[in-house]
Amino acid sequence: MARIIEPFRIKVVEPIRMTDPEERAQILAEAGYNLFRVASDAILIDLLTDSGTGAMSAHQWGAMMQGDESYAGSPSFHRFKHTVKDIFGFRHVIPTHQGRAAERILATTLVKPGDVVPNNTHFDTTRANIEAAGATAIDLPCAESRDLAAYHPFKGNIDLAALEHVLDENTGKVPFAMITITNNGGGGQPVSMDNMRAMAEICQARGVPFYVDACRFAENAYFIKTRSPEYAETDLIDIAREMFSYADGCTMSAKKDGMANIGGFLCSNDDAVARQEEEILILTEGFPTYGGLAGRDLEAIAVGLYEALALDYQRYRSASTRYLGEHIAEAGVPIVQPPGGHAIYIDAQAMLPHLPQAHYPGQALVVELYRHGGIRAVEIGSVMFGTRDPATGAETYAEHELVRLAIPRRVYTKSHIDYVVESILEVYEHRDQVRGIRIVEQPPMLRHFMARFAMR
Numbered sequence: 214m215a216r217i218i219e220p221f222r223i224k225v226v227e228p229i230r231m232t233d234p235e236e237r238a239q240i241l242a243e244a245g246y247n248l249f250r251v252a253s254d255a256i257l258i259d260l261l262t263d264s265g266t267g268a269m270s271a272h273q274w275g276a277m278m279q280g281d282e283s284y285a286g287s288p289s290f291h292r293f294k295h296t297v298k299d300i301f302g303f304r305h306v307i308p309t310h311q312g313r314a315a316e317r318i319l320a321t322t323l324v325k326p327g328d329v330v331p332n333n334t335h336f337d338t339t340r341a342n343i344e345a346a347g348a349t350a351i352d353l354p355c356a357e358s359r360d361l362a363a364y365h366p367f368k369g370n371i372d373l374a375a376l377e378h379v380l381d382e383n384t385g386k387v388p389f390a391m392i393t394i395t396n397n398g399g400g401g402q403p404v405s406m407d408n409m410r411a412m413a414e415i416c417q418a419r420g421v422p423f424y425v426d427a428c429r430f431a432e433n434a435y436f437i438k439t440r441s442p443e444y445a446e447t448d449l450i451d452i453a454r455e456m457f458s459y460a461d462g463c464t465m466s467a468k469k470d471g472m473a474n475i476g477g478f479l480c481s482n483d484d485a486v487a488r489q490e491e492e493i494l495i496l497t498e499g500f501p502t503y504g505g506l507a508g509r510d511l512e513a514i515a516v517g518l519y520e521a522l523a524l525d526y527q528r529y530r531s532a533s534t535r536y537l538g539e540h541i542a543e544a545g546v547p548i549v550q551p552p553g554g555h556a557i558y559i560d561a562q563a564m565l566p567h568l569p570q571a572h573y574p575g576q577a578l579v580v581e582l583y584r585h586g587g588i589r590a591v592e593i594g595s596v597m598f599g600t601r602d603p604a605t606g607a608e609t610y611a612e613h614e615l616v617r618l619a620i621p622r623r624v625y626t627k628s629h630i631d632y633v634v635e636s637i638l639e640v641y642e643h644r645d646q647v648r649g650i651r652i653v654e655q656p657p658m659l660r661h662f663m664a665r666f667a668m669r
């Protein structure tokens with residue numbers, strides 16, 4: 214069968230409250246044109262993030278009833294640890310309440326002021342945790358990733374020559390090197406097995422530990438299966454095992470390919486490092502057999518990690534994300550090509566050439582997508598990554614002005630996605646009328662969450 218259908222039936226439904234453009238215009242004005250300030254019951258299709266927003270399976274809900282909430286020695290932890298070890302293969306598994314807690318514990322344990330940590334592209338919390346430890350976080354995306362519209366099967370790869378250069382220039386100052394799979398900051402693009410293997414060899418030759426930011430490891434495994442002919446017949450779980458066999462540890466947000474609404478973990482093969490990490494864990498997250506999670510959350514993750522590796526699920530996930538990307542791209546909407554694993558990224562600067570960066574084309578498009586269709590997306594451009602000097606008011610701008618449409622796991626049907634396609638194409642039709650915006654109020658850090666805007 215050529216047609217790929219949702220590999221699940223729906224047992225529980227959540228109503229969507231219908232709104233119209235007039236009501237949404239009012240809501241936007243009240244929220245200062247910042248979609249983070251809009252209540253989710255005023256959203257028709259919520260593509261703000263794929264993190265923690267997925268639907269759990271009946272099997273996961275059933276497993277949650279087995280959750281053992283003992284403070285120490287919970288069997289739920291043992292089931293969780295058994296799954297993580299089975300897939301990821303690391304010696305030590307430390308549960309955390311979400312991905313950034315794993316990053317913080319890793320950075321607190323290994324990173325010193327003046328250090329340097331390379332990555333294909335640091336996610337913003339990874340970067341922030343490394344910088345909070347006094348180190349420099351360096352992004353080394355491969356050259357192919359720079360051309361947003363160009364096709365390359367593994368645009369998430371790290372630039373290996375640049376990595377060697379950074380390691381050789383900073384001997385003794387690199388506590389670990391990292392690769393993010395898939396590369397969220399770089400358009401949800403996958404990393405090839407060859408790239409991971411070569412990175413491991415480069416790190417090993419220099420005695421630098423190699424860590425994986427594993428949030429979307431199952432999506433990455435599916436891309437390897439479908440884009441590297443030598444893995445076409447390999448099970449996703451074996452691809453995942455091989456990916457992690459090259460690494461010394463990983464950080465994970467189970468809110469993505471853990472298929473859970475909360476949770477994460479930190480893994481390591483180093484006994485001394487793991488002991489130190491557990492000490493920090495006890496200080497801020499909890500005892501090592503629950504680490505800031507309820508026993509029922511550990512159960513949901515233990516089941517969800519295997520569900521993420523089910524071939525039918527990944528086939529559907531990849532097809533539905535690609536469906537959205539291809540249908541808007543065919544009509545001329547400029548997107549980051551090829552479609553990523555968890556999201557489609559619209560190039561707002563290319564779509565709205567009449568808006569200079571000072572008018573924040575990405576945020577302007579986010580506002581119009583909501584006003585016109587009730588769709589919530591997120592700007593990944595100069596609102597998120599630009600800065601304003603408080604003394605002079607001088608602005609710096611991001612390299613690209615993107616709008617991310619992230620697809621929650623197992624939540625929306627094909628007709629929801631058809632609605633999103635139609636809405637985006639209608640906005641595309643009247644794109645020359647989309648007005649720019651200006652920032653009227655902003656906090657000094659992570660301004661995109663709380664800033665207020667006004668229309669120009």
Ligand SMILES: Cc1ncc(COP(=O)(O)O)c(C=O)c1O
Pocket residue numbers: 264311312313314336338339393397398426428466467468476477
């Ligand atoms: C690549 C990547 N790393 C780390 C994180 C942080 O995970 P969490 O939101 O669970 O703290 C995210 C979350 O979106 C992510 O996409």
